[in-house]
Amino acid sequence: MPLLEVENIVKTFRRGGGPEVRAVDGVSFSIESGETLSLIGESGSGKSTIGRIVLGLEPPDEGRILFDGQDLTAMSPRELRALRSSITAVFQEPYESLNPRMTVEAIVGEPLRLFRRELSAAQRRDRVIATLEEVGLGERVLRRHPGDLSGGQQQRVGIARALVVDPRMIVLDEPTSSLDLTVRATVLNLLRELQERHALTYLFISHDIATVRYFSRSTGVLYLGKVMEYGPTHELIDEPRHPYSVGLLSCTLSADPDVSVPAQRLEGDTPSPTTRRAGCPLVGRCPVELASCSAAPVPLMPISPTRSAACLRLAPTEVVA
Ligand SMILES: Nc1ncnc2c1ncn2[C@@H]1O[C@H](COP(=O)(O)OP(=O)(O)OP(=O)(O)O)[C@@H](O)[C@H]1O
Ligand code: SF4
């Protein structure tokens, strides 16, 4: 049984009296325990909103989230609170997500104060020190503030805060995109080591295709709140099939000599997320669209034993033909 099952979640926002934004539009996926699933897609495609829903920070308008078989969307606030330490998060901007007035000890100890109330102050401190050691920082940073630390050290504090309550799953929302390249590699290696040591399950949100390839077993490609393509990461990145994935990856990877993604440009820019469409969201930008593409929603369909895509061109009859 997967550790996390996301079933057909929908989330809409309305700013002021303005038009509705369908930030997440019927997304489903699952993650096996100890595995990593990546979500990739342009800015505004709904990645962070999905992360926030999985974390219980936003309720979905529709759909279900099952964690270890339990339906989070049907739980009372009290039951949800008990589960909150099982799914934690590391966010993109370590400095913004760490309170600059708190010491590292207080930041990393805070989840213990909330979720491990049975621990004494001394036990809490020991646990904080042990966790800081695990992330390569140690006791020397206990009395420091975030502003005294480098970007890489700040993100290690963010990872320690996510790890200290012994979670089963961590949502990693662009955890390395604000770091420079060498620091990025060491933080990614740390995340992988921690995953192996603690059998952690990761939902990994990223713009960075190279990192996704290194990091995750499966990947979903999002566009305007919908999954366009889903499958094993290496297959999907080396041979994208959905016209949107081909366009996204060909412009991202065209500089990489090891990757031969067919060149295929999407026309125009990403439309406003407030525009409602009856059919495929890529209509108007897709170089291979059909007249039928705008008629009705195009569901995610299996296109091979391991891959799914939401595209009429890849519908099973065409694949067989
Ligand atoms: N609290 C909110 N109120 C109104 N609109 C929101 C809110 N949160 C997200 N949105 C809108 O929902 C859509 C998806 O946003 P989201 O932050 O999930 O995208 P993202 O894929 O994480 O983008 P990025 O790569 O820039 O982080 C966007 O159009 C965004 O403006
Ligand atoms: S369903 Fe049609 S418009 Fe959408 S990606 Fe496929 S061919 Fe293009």
Ligand SMILES: [Mg+2]
């Ligand atoms: Mg985001």
